[in-house]
Amino acid sequence: MGKMSLVSAKYIVHAHIQIDGVVDKPDVIGAIFGQTEGLLGNDLELRELQRSGRIGRIEVNTETKTGRTAGMIVLPSSLDKAETAIVAASLETIQRIGPCTSKVNVEKIEDVRISKRKFVVERAKELLKELTSNVLPDSQEITDEVASNVRIMELVEYGIERLPSGPNIEENNEIILVEGRADVLNLLKNGIKNVVGMNGTNIPQSLVELTRKKDVILFVDGDRGGDLIIKAALDILDIDHITKAPDGKEVEELTKKEIHKSLRAKIAVEQAKLEFNGKERPGQQQEHVPQQRESMQQRDFRRPQRPMVVDPAIKRPQMQSAKSDMSLKQRQIFKKMLDDLIGTRGAYVLDANLEVLGKVPTMELPLTLKSLKNAYAVVFDGIITRDLSLIAEKTGIKYLVAMDSRVREPESKIACIVNSDLTN
Numbered sequence: 261m262g263k264m265s266l267v268s269a270k271y272i273v274h275a276h277i278q279i280d281g282v283v284d285k286p287d288v289i290g291a292i293f294g295q296t297e298g299l300l301g302n303d304l305e306l307r308e309l310q311r312s313g314r315i316g317r318i319e320v321n322t323e324t325k326t327g328r329t330a331g332m333i334v335l336p337s338s339l340d341k342a343e344t345a346i347v348a349a350s351l352e353t354i355q356r357i358g359p360c361t362s363k364v365n366v367e368k369i370e371d372v373r374i375s376k377r378k379f380v381v382e383r384a385k386e387l388l389k390e391l392t393s394n395v396l397p398d399s400q401e402i403t404d405e406v407a408s409n410v411r412i413m414e415l416v417e418y419g420i421e422r423l424p425s426g427p428n429i430e431e432n433n434e435i436i437l438v439e440g441r442a443d444v445l446n447l448l449k450n451g452i453k454n455v456v457g458m459n460g461t462n463i464p465q466s467l468v469e470l471t472r473k474k475d476v477i478l479f480v481d482g483d484r485g486g487d488l489i490i491k492a493a494l495d496i497l498d499i500d501h502i503t504k505a506p507d508g509k510e511v512e513e514l515t516k517k518e519i520h521k522s523l524r525a526k527i528a529v530e531q532a533k534l535e536f537n538g539k540e541r542p543g544q545q546q547e548h549v550p551q552q553r554e555s556m557q558q559r560d561f562r563r564p565q566r567p568m569v570v571d572p573a574i575k576r577p578q579m580q581s582a583k584s585d586m587s588l589k590q591r592q593i594f595k596k597m598l599d600d601l602i603g604t605r606g607a608y609v610l611d612a613n614l615e616v617l618g619k620v621p622t623m624e625l626p627l628t629l630k631s632l633k634n635a636y637a638v639v640f641d642g643i644i645t646r647d648l649s650l651i652a653e654k655t656g657i658k659y660l661v662a663m664d665s666r667v668r669e670p671e672s673k674i675a676c677i678v679n680s681d682l683t684n
Contacts, residue, residue, distance in 0.1 A: 269336035272370040273348040279329040281360030285320045291357040296350045314338050419466025426453035434475040440603010442512035450516040459602050463496045471498040478502045481510040501526040594661045595682040597639040607640030629655050644676045
């Protein structure tokens with residue numbers, strides 16, 4: 261006798277049966293064959309259809325509760341649609357099973373090919389995605405990739421500090437001084453090879469000697485951090501020209517056109533000093549600082565909301581305590597991580613054991629902190645802002661460590677540590 265599985269069937273009939281009494285599964289199957297016998301003629305006789313393999317094994321699942329039996333009848337069919345519907349309708353003529361009355365209701369006829377078709381479509385999507393991701397790139401993509409890798413391979417190290425630089429530092433009379441390794445790579449990628457990175461605000465001695473012998477263009481990011489690096493470099497290095505990336509952009513993300521446009525817009529160092537309100541001689545600087553402090557105090561006194569704030573007097577000792585509570589080990593770890601991040605625009609998120617939970621780009625730091633619950637400290641290459649400190653407070657972070665901070669101590673409940681706090 262031919263048997264057909266549910267997988268090989270074209271259609272599957274699902275029927276619900278309700279019996280007013282207690283019966284067994286063989287009773288139900290016997291009633292199906294017995295009460296439909298001769299009803300549809302020889303061509304649609306269930307026994308003959310099952311013997312020829314056009315009707316599969318009939319499954320009956322029943323359950324008895326409180327003297328009544330209910331369940332499902334599953335009948336696989338490889339007949340056409342019309343014949344399958346006729347066979348399904350014949351099941352509803354069954355009115356008795358053994359001594360008990362019964363009622364059969366066909367709930368649906370399932371087209372197995374539809375589910376197979378859905379599987380085929382989904383699997384085809386996966387295969388196409390794999391094929392697309394692994395497809396060979398076109399000739400232009402290959403050329404660009406090879407050229408980019410060759411230029412990155414041209415990255416060398418300069419001086420005992422092993423500063424990232426291009427290969428033409430010694431040969432060129434003019435060099436371009438940038439903040440970090442990522443900036444050097446971007447300029448190399450765009451064909452500029454006379455470039456060297458400072459690796460942060462701590463000016464290496466080898467750069468001091470190099471700038472005495474070369475014409476130097478200082479090329480910094482278009483943010484406040486770039487301004488701080490300009491001020492630090494002008495105090496120590498022999499800079500000839502200064503230029504900045506467009507406002508809000510970093511040198512590492514500039515296109516070739518933006519790089520050349522920024523370099524053409526360079527200004528002489530004397531003009532830059534005027535734009536930064538001049539660089540005073542040591543004697544003049546001592547006189548100028550108290551005036552700045554007095555001006556800041558006057559502005560704070562004129563603010564109408566300042567008399568309403570009573571917390572700063574309480575918060576300031578707390579903040580000083582938080583900084584002073586740093587152990588020597590914490591200082592060393594924070595300092596080492598901050599030095600490693602210089603020029604990378606990256607951030608380390610640490611747990612209470614000062615183990616790294618993860619490293620993320622500085623731009624993604626606010627969103628990352630909102631999703632973390634066990635962060636203890638954050639060390640990043642950037643500037644601490646008021647918004648970032650508020651997010652850190654809500655997250656329960658104790659330390660924010662960065663190159664600089666725009667948050668004054670009374671304005672935050674957490675310790676905002678800058679590079680100078682770690683070197684003192």
